Amino acid sequence: MGVNPESNSSGKKNFACDAMLGRLARWLRLLGYDTFYSSKVKDDELLDICLRKNFILLTRDLEVFKRAVSYSLNVKLLRENSFTEQFAEIVGDFGLDLKITPDGSRCPACNGLIRGVKKEEIRNKVPVNTLNSYDSFWICSNCNQVYWMGRMWRSMIQIVEKIKNRR
Template sequence: MRFLADRMLGKLAKKLRILGFDTLYFNEISEEDLLKIVLEENRVLLTRDREFHAKAVKAGSRSFLLKSNYWQGQLRAVFQRFKLQPEFFKPFSRCSKCNAELEKVDPDDIKTKVPDYVFFTQVEFLRCTGCGQIYWKGTHVPRIINALSDFINEGGHHDDR
């Protein structure tokens, strides 16, 4: 499943990327350009804008209108609508910043790009094939996975406001 989140859904886009879903997000781009990308790349448009949703559907796009103002409710709605299950997730396979795929990298190639402590305590490093961001499975990774797992296991009701 490939998504394109409109400019109101930056937090949702980041969470979907962390879970491994190909999710484009542009802060500054016209609706016409977004629709063009959605149609050309066969993506599902995620939006909170009723008029944009109607315009997208009329243009032949797959579009999902989200009602929640908060990423938690939005994520729950996406899970439910597209029947996304944990077995579809590929956590930390995409860059949370630019959506490109992550690749394993030789630690010696990034030694100067991470703090010394990180370099000497981590065994695996990933680099974004798009923006070059370096990732490693530090203490934040289990926290993120646990938080998202709890959210998923609770049916998405955690902090749904």
């Protein structure tokens, strides 16, 4: 679920997030990192995926963390409650590339690759006022969701700038 066959082709790190880390998974995908996430995944399944695919596991669950360590997985236990702090910790620990450009992003919903599209192609897929307010649009090659630099991207850029300024 959500694991893309094009994994590894980018040479970027791949992540798997536990079921409590949906927002983090969406942001990692927006940053272009191949990220497994499912709200329904069982612990065993998650650990198995990480073992088979060599994904970095991010978890808030101490038991899952301990098991991952016993399997010698690359795992990070997130102790911070604030999302910004969790995100900053991962950015620092894994040296994440904070360039935000939708052209390098993955679909936050399904982890598919997204590509730029002309307005004409998505004319009937987005509300008229959105179509009139933005010039650039992207579409997921997997689930066909259309994206633009709306609220989600803007809030991410703000937090990324905050994190950069701390360094």
